[in-house]
Amino acid sequence: MNILSKKIGIIGGGQLGKMMILDAKRLGFYCATLDPTKHCPSHSISDAHIIAPFDDRDALRQLAEMTDVLTYEFEHIDAEFLNILEDEGYTIYPSPKALLKIQDKYEQNKMLKSAGIPIPDFKNITSIDELNDYVKDRGFKGMLKSRLGGYDGKGNYLIRSEADVEEAYTTLASNGSPIMVEEFIPFIMEVSVLATRGIEGDIVIYPVGENIHKNSILDETIVPARVSGEVHKKAHDIAWKVMEVFEGVGMFCVELFVTEDGSVLVNEVAPRPHNSGHYTIEGCLTSQFEQHIRAITGLPLGHVELLGPCVMKNLLGQEGEFGKTRIEGLVECLSEPELKLHLYGKEETKAFRKMGHLTVLSSSIEEALEKARQGYSQIKIMAEKG
Amino acid sequence: MNILSKKIGIIGGGQLGKMMILDAKRLGFYCATLDPTKHCPSHSISDAHIIAPFDDRDALRQLAEMTDVLTYEFEHIDAEFLNILEDEGYTIYPSPKALLKIQDKYEQNKMLKSAGIPIPDFKNITSIDELNDYVKDRGFKGMLKSRLGGYDGKGNYLIRSEADVEEAYTTLASNGSPIMVEEFIPFIMEVSVLATRGIEGDIVIYPVGENIHKNSILDETIVPARVSGEVHKKAHDIAWKVMEVFEGVGMFCVELFVTEDGSVLVNEVAPRPHNSGHYTIEGCLTSQFEQHIRAITGLPLGHVELLGPCVMKNLLGQEGEFGKTRIEGLVECLSEPELKLHLYGKEETKAFRKMGHLTVLSSSIEEALEKARQGYSQIKIMAEKG
Numbered sequence: 001m002n003i004l005s006k007k008i009g010i011i012g013g014g015q016l017g018k019m020m021i022l023d024a025k026r027l028g029f030y031c032a033t034l035d036p037t038k039h040c041p042s043h044s045i046s047d048a049h050i051i052a053p054f055d056d057r058d059a060l061r062q063l064a065e066m067t068d069v070l071t072y073e074f075e076h077i078d079a080e081f082l083n084i085l086e087d088e089g090y091t092i093y094p095s096p097k098a099l100l101k102i103q104d105k106y107e108q109n110k111m112l113k114s115a116g117i118p119i120p121d122f123k124n125i126t127s128i129d130e131l132n133d134y135v136k137d138r139g140f141k142g143m144l145k146s147r148l149g150g151y152d153g154k155g156n157y158l159i160r161s162e163a164d165v166e167e168a169y170t171t172l173a174s175n176g177s178p179i180m181v182e183e184f185i186p187f188i189m190e191v192s193v194l195a196t197r198g199i200e201g202d203i204v205i206y207p208v209g210e211n212i213h214k215n216s217i218l219d220e221t222i223v224p225a226r227v228s229g230e231v232h233k234k235a236h237d238i239a240w241k242v243m244e245v246f247e248g249v250g251m252f253c254v255e256l257f258v259t260e261d262g263s264v265l266v267n268e269v270a271p272r273p274h275n276s277g278h279y280t281i282e283g284c285l286t287s288q289f290e291q292h293i294r295a296i297t298g299l300p301l302g303h304v305e306l307l308g309p310c311v312m313k314n315l316l317g318q319e320g321e322f323g324k325t326r327i328e329g330l331v332e333c334l335s336e337p338e339l340k341l342h343l344y345g346k347e348e349t350k351a352f353r354k355m356g357h358l359t360v361l362s363s364s365i366e367e368a369l370e371k372a373r374q375g376y377s378q379i380k381i382m383a384e385k386g
Numbered sequence: 387m388n389i390l391s392k393k394i395g396i397i398g399g400g401q402l403g404k405m406m407i408l409d410a411k412r413l414g415f416y417c418a419t420l421d422p423t424k425h426c427p428s429h430s431i432s433d434a435h436i437i438a439p440f441d442d443r444d445a446l447r448q449l450a451e452m453t454d455v456l457t458y459e460f461e462h463i464d465a466e467f468l469n470i471l472e473d474e475g476y477t478i479y480p481s482p483k484a485l486l487k488i489q490d491k492y493e494q495n496k497m498l499k500s501a502g503i504p505i506p507d508f509k510n511i512t513s514i515d516e517l518n519d520y521v522k523d524r525g526f527k528g529m530l531k532s533r534l535g536g537y538d539g540k541g542n543y544l545i546r547s548e549a550d551v552e553e554a555y556t557t558l559a560s561n562g563s564p565i566m567v568e569e570f571i572p573f574i575m576e577v578s579v580l581a582t583r584g585i586e587g588d589i590v591i592y593p594v595g596e597n598i599h600k601n602s603i604l605d606e607t608i609v610p611a612r613v614s615g616e617v618h619k620k621a622h623d624i625a626w627k628v629m630e631v632f633e634g635v636g637m638f639c640v641e642l643f644v645t646e647d648g649s650v651l652v653n654e655v656a657p658r659p660h661n662s663g664h665y666t667i668e669g670c671l672t673s674q675f676e677q678h679i680r681a682i683t684g685l686p687l688g689h690v691e692l693l694g695p696c697v698m699k700n701l702l703g704q705e706g707e708f709g710k711t712r713i714e715g716l717v718e719c720l721s722e723p724e725l726k727l728h729l730y731g732k733e734e735t736k737a738f739r740k741m742g743h744l745t746v747l748s749s750s751i752e753e754a755l756e757k758a759r760q761g762y763s764q765i766k767i768m769a770e771k772g
Contacts, residue, residue, distance in 0.1 A: 004713050004729065022408055025431055028713075028729030028742070045411055045431040282671060285724060285747060299716065303723040307693055327390050327414075330685065337689040338671060343390065343414030356414070361671060 004028050006297050009067030011054060013042030015344040015354060016073035016273050016289075019281070021045050023290035029297070034063045041344045057081050064090040071250060071296050075271055076149050079103055093199075093296040094248035094271040102246065102271050106147045106180045115245045117238055118265045120257070121183040128169045134181050135159055141184040144168045146177040153216020158184070185265060187257035191225045192276040193239040196251045196291045199298045203243050204291070206284065207306045208235045211255070211276050217352060220372070221276045221312040222365060223283055227258055234264040242269055251292035253277060275314065275354070282340050282361045283310040309365040311372040315356040315381055317349035323383035325349040332378035338362050339375040348383075355381045390414050392683050395453030397440060399428030401730040401740060402459035402659050402675075405667070407431050409676035415683070420449045427730045443467050450476040455682050457636060461657055462535050465489055479682040480634035480657040488632065488657050492533045492566045498652055501631045503624055505652045506643070507569040514555045520567050521545055527570040530554045532563040539602020544570070571651060573643035577611045578662040579625040582637045582677045585684045589629050590677070592670065593692045594621045597641070597662050603738060606758070607662045607698040608751060609669055613644055620650040628655055637678035639663060661700065661740070668726050668747045669696040695751040697758040701742040701767055703735035709769035711735040718764035724748050725761040734769075741767045 008024055010017045013035030021031045021042055032048040033040070043049050048066065052059030055078050064070050064085050070092040082096035101107045109122045125131045125144070135142040140162045146155035155175065157168035172179050190213065194206040210225035211218055225232070239254045246252065246269070253274030255267040277288035286294070286302030294301055317325075325346060334341060343356040358375055362368035394410055396403045399421030407417045407428055418434040419426070429435050434452065438445030441464050450456050450471050456478040468482035487493045495508045511517045511530070521528040526548045532541035541561065543554040558565050576599065580592040596611035597604055611618070625640045632638065632655070639660030641653040663674035672680070672688030680687055703711075711732060720727060729742040744761055748754035 003716050018411075022411060025404075025408060025731070026728050028731040030430075044416075044433045047430045285668060285726065294720070300720045301723065302720070302726070330389050334680070334686045334688070337687065340671065340688070342412050345411070345414040 003297055003299060006069055007032065007067040008293070008297065009034070009063040009070045010042070010073060011060070011063065011070065011077055012073035013037065013040035013046065013049065014073055015041050017042040018045065018344060019278075019287070019289045020071075020073065020273065020293060023287055024293045027290070027293065027299075029293065030067075032063060032067050034059055039347050041346060044345075054078070061085065064092075069093060069296050071292070073272055074151075075099060075103055076151070094246070094250045094252070098246040098248045099271055102269055104147050105145055105150075105268065106178070108269060109180075109182075111245055112242070112266055112269075115241060117241050117245065118263065120185050120265055120267075123181055125169075125179045125181050128166065131169050131181055132165055135165060138183055140165065143182045143184055144172055145180050145182060146172055146175055147180050148177040152218075153213075156216070185257045185259060188260050189225070189227065189258040190255065190267065191227065191231075191235055191258055191264075192221075192253055192255045192274065193235050194251060194253050194274065194277045194280065194288050194291075195239040195243045196295050196301055197243050197247075197249050198295050198301050199249055202301055203240060204301045204304045205236050205239050206277065206280060206288070206304045208232050209276050209279060215352065217316065217354075218275045218314055220314075221279050222369065223279050223306060223310050224365075226365065228262065231258055231262055231264060234262075238264060238266060242266065246271070250295045251277070251288050275357075276312075278342070278357050279310045279312040279359055280304075281342070282359045283307055308361050308363070309368050310359055310361040311365070311368040312357055312359045313372045313376045314354060315343075315358065315376070315379065317351055317353040317355050317381045319351045321381070321383040322350045323348065325355065326382045326384045328380040328382050329378040333358070333375045335378075336360070336371050336375050338371055349381050389683055389685060392455055393418065393453040394679070394683065395420070395449040395456045396428070396459060397446070397449065397456065397463055398459035399423065399426035399432065399435065400459055401427050403428040404431065404730060405664075405673070405675045405728075406457075406459065406659065406679060409673055410679045413676070413679065415679065416453075418449060418453050420445055425733050427732060430731075440464070447471065450478075455479060457678070457682050459658055460537075461485060461489055462537070480632070480636045480638070484632040484634045485657055488655055490533050491531055491536075491654065492564070494655060495566075495568075497631055498628070498655075501627060503627050503631065503652055504650065506571050509567055511555075511565045511567050514552065517555050517567055518551055521551060524569055526551065529568045529570055530558055531566055531568060532558055532561055533566050534563040538604075539599075542602070571643045571645060574646050575611070575613065575644040576641065576653065577613065577617075577621055577644055577650075578607075578639055578641045578660065579621050580637060580639050580660065580663045580666065580674050580677075581625040581629045582681050582687055583629050583633075583635050584681050584687050585635055588687055589626060590687045590690045591622050591625050592663065592666060592674070592690045594618050595662050595665060601738065603702065603740075604661045604700055606700075607665050608755065609665050609692060609696050610751075612751065614648065617644055617648055617650060620648075624650060624652060628652065632657070636681045637663075637674050661743075662698075664728070664743050665696045665698040665745055667728070668745045669693055694747050694749070695754050696745055696747040697751070697754040698743055698745045699758045699762045700740060701729075701744065701762070701765065703737055703739035703741050703767045705737040707767070707769040708736045709734065711741065712768045712770045714766040714768050715764040719744070719761045721764075722746070722757050722761050724757055735767050
């Protein structure tokens with residue numbers, strides 16, 4: 001089959017889906033989206049848009065039937081049904097078999113551990129007593145996690161003292177997901193590495209990015225990460241091993257903790273382009289989105305070296321603002337010529353919703369940071385006054 | 387008005403319109419297209435598509451009414467009617483008044499000349515005797531041109547000897563456009579410079595690109611052009627002056643001749659993003675398309691410095707191939723990781739039709755040239771066998 005006549009189906013029409021399509025369109029691909037929101041970010045640039053809930057199996061089957069390869073922009077989807085579709089012969093990347101393992105953080109950790117990849121100690125938790133025993137041995141410190149469905153810190157509860165144990169347990173146990181606990185890692189930095197595997201098994205690894213979170217949501221990514229050469233190498237090697245473990249085709253993001261003694265441990269793995277990889281649009285010749293499209297359509301993978309130091313900063317919906325999106329300070333923000341702005345086109349804003357991001361590629365990290373923060377201070381995502 | 391709620395209307399849905407929309411969408415803009423071809427390159431990424439001939443005044447008015455700023459991807463459009471719309475209060479960039487002058491090469495040359503910008507000598511021609519007198523004085527050498535509507539060498543006739551005069555005249559005089567003649571410039575290189583003017587009058591000038599034509603169609607653009615620093619400066623200064631002459635808002639491309647003695651003369655001016663500026667997608671932080679969108683929507687202009695040496699090469703429909711597009715050698719072409727491929731998504735191919743382009747950004751011009759030509763040699767734009 002002529003590769004370009006491969007039609008791509010994407011589950012999810014948010015910003016990640018939109019940015020995948022923008023790059024797929026440059027290469028001339030047809031893209032269909034499944035998303036319940038009519039005016040989602042991907043809507044106006046999709047060749048077709050199935051408006052249906054993500055768990056609508058008829059809609060998922062319809063998307064698979066009208067396209068040649070299925071992919072997804074987030075991992076909390078019906079992996080079991082995708083597995084059925086794959087067994088029926090539909091092409092889905094990354095494979096639903098890898099996705100099923102990754103979706104469940106406990107299973108993910110077990111796989112990583114048995115491959116010898118450094119991760120925090122962890123334990124499945126089925127009662128408050130089990131939790132209590134686990135954290136008591138560790139000075140009442142630990143990270144309680146929903147095994148399924150968490151993101152942006154949701155589904156996590158940091159236990160800092162004995163007093164936190166009960167609330168942590170009752171909060172997460174009532175969510176309907178099984179839970180697990182991880183030892184608390186006193187990390188000095190969070191970093192992430194994008195890795196992509198092609199259909200032929202070829203692997204490319206992007207530079208290491210340094211991630212700064214605010215309220216458990218990614219705020220800034222600084223590339224290259226300000227860590228030693230040794231830490232860069234460890235992070236790179238771990239990402240490579242992770243790709244071998246999951247045998248996934250497509251873009252994966254490996255989030256890592258760096259500790260004071262220079263240890264590097266996997267926090268979690270996402271089987272898709274990732275917020276911390278947005279810098280690649282300007283920072284690398286091949287963006288994470290184009291790379292993902294190349295991988296899942298069987299094209300050779302592109303160049304991943306950094307073109308220059310860069311900083312990505314997320315633009316979230318302002319606290320206290322809810323309703324039709326209105327951008328303030330656009331001109332002021334863009335008055336820095338090295339600043340590149342991305343607005344996702346979400347019709348409605350709310351507090352902390354990811355509405356866009358900005359990237360500065362400059363001659364040094366310090367300069368990029370200063371310009372990114374200056375531009376960021378000028379722009380606000382507000383709601384129209386009712 | 388909130389700048390982002392400005393809707394953009396684009397006359398023309400070819401590759402230039404498509405690439406404008408891809409960048410406008412990153413910034414979150416709404417884009418409507420007018421193009422007679424349903425499955426034109428812009429179709430699937432436009433928020434709205436009016437399918438009508440370019441000279442359909444009702445359709446042009448409809449596009450103006452449904453958007454807040456009109457622009458165009460090619461200059462051979464109904465500038466007179468756009469002028470009427472502008473006088474009625476619609477916003478159109480670049481201004482139809484500049485467009486009317488630029489459309490007519492004779493008027494364009496007169497404006498450039500009176501501003502003291504170096505151009506070849508030229509003369510309006512209304513009879514074969516006038517033409518004969520003009521070229522006789524110049525050793526029977528000259529370039530006869532249709533004043534209106536030429537592109538990619540169409541509408542030009544190079545007179546090389548006395549024997550060419552009659553055929554040149556009868557060929558072009560029968561085209562329905564008035565004609566003019568220019569002295570023949572024995573140039574050693576053709577270069578071009580992109581220049582953009584914002585709504586506030588701010589101007590940015592891109593690096594100088596070296597253009598190599600084949601069969602009068604652009605084949606390669608090499609940036610930076612391999613000319614002296616003095617020629618770079620002259621080209622830059624001329625582009626700046628041209629922007630002042632036309633007072634245009636938006637992207638302009640100034641095509642120039644470079645002679646052996648280092649003179650630089652304007653060949654022609656296009657009031658739009660240009661094939662020779664495609665390198666800016668990878669080669670600069672702000673592509674010519676994003677820059678155009680920024681200019682016409684009133685946003686500050688972006689960074690235009692070159693990120694590294696690059697080479698753009700056009701992909702034309704193979705000679706002898708006509709019909710549904712089929713790409714050969716895609717995988718082989720993309721096996722060079724530094725090569726970026728752009729395919730416009732035109733359903734039908736024909737000989738010499740612009741179907742895509744490739745760009746290589748590398749560590750030296752020599753390396754970029756070698757990789758671009760190697761990739762180019764692998765890919766072919768064919769037609770499906772009937």
